[in-house]
Amino acid sequence: MVSAARILQVPVLVTEQNPRALGVTVAEVDLLSVQAKVVPKTKFSMYVPEIEADMKRLQTKSVVLFGIESHVCVLQTALEILETGRDVYVLADGVSSSNRGEIPIALSRLRSAGAIITTSESILFQLLHDSNHEKFRAISGLIKEYKDSTKDTLENLVSSSL
Numbered sequence: 001m002v003s004a005a006r007i008l009q010v011p012v013l014v015t016e017q018n019p020r021a022l023g024v025t026v027a028e029v030d031l032l033s034v035q036a037k038v039v040p041k042t043k044f045s046m047y048v049p050e051i052e053a054d055m056k057r058l059q060t061k062s063v064v065l066f067g068i069e070s071h072v073c074v075l076q077t078a079l080e081i082l083e084t085g086r087d088v089y090v091l092a093d094g095v096s097s098s099n100r101g102e103i104p105i106a107l108s109r110l111r112s113a114g115a116i117i118t119t120s121e122s123i124l125f126q127l128l129h130d131s132n133h134e135k136f137r138a139i140s141g142l143i144k145e146y147k148d149s150t151k152d153t154l155e156n157l158v159s160s161s162l
Helices: 002-008 049-057 070-083 102-113 120-128 136-145 147-161
Strands: 014-017 038-041 062-068 087-096 116-118
Touching: 002 120, 002 136, 062 070, 070 087, 070 102, 087 102, 087 120, 087 147, 102 116, 116 120, 120 136, 136 147
Parallel strands: 014 038, 062 087, 087 116
Antiparallel strands: none
């Protein structure tokens, strides 16, 4: 999603949960490619004053959430942002947990609270609107590149929710 955000020039707001104790964002997430400012936090929700200010500055109406832990940080962030009247999309294939069984419960709770549960592929095509979009080929390439890992993630999610 970070790569797609770079291609589509979509702002990325990033927080790290207590990086002193838990460490920083993994190197595989190339945050520099989207010039993301990383905000350290101890609050579980990422809706901290710096992020709130950025969302106001950007006039954000909709938010796409992905990250960890689905049942703590992602959940609390979504609930707080929903309270502001914004649309919240949570990527089912973009959230995780150290306890896999927490994910479907968190997604169910988020759906009940008004968040839209979707997938990375679905949201990317929603952002493009049309196959004539100038970035269609680049985004299609990303989707193909991550197809297997996305498929595995969704299959694991479906099997754990049964």
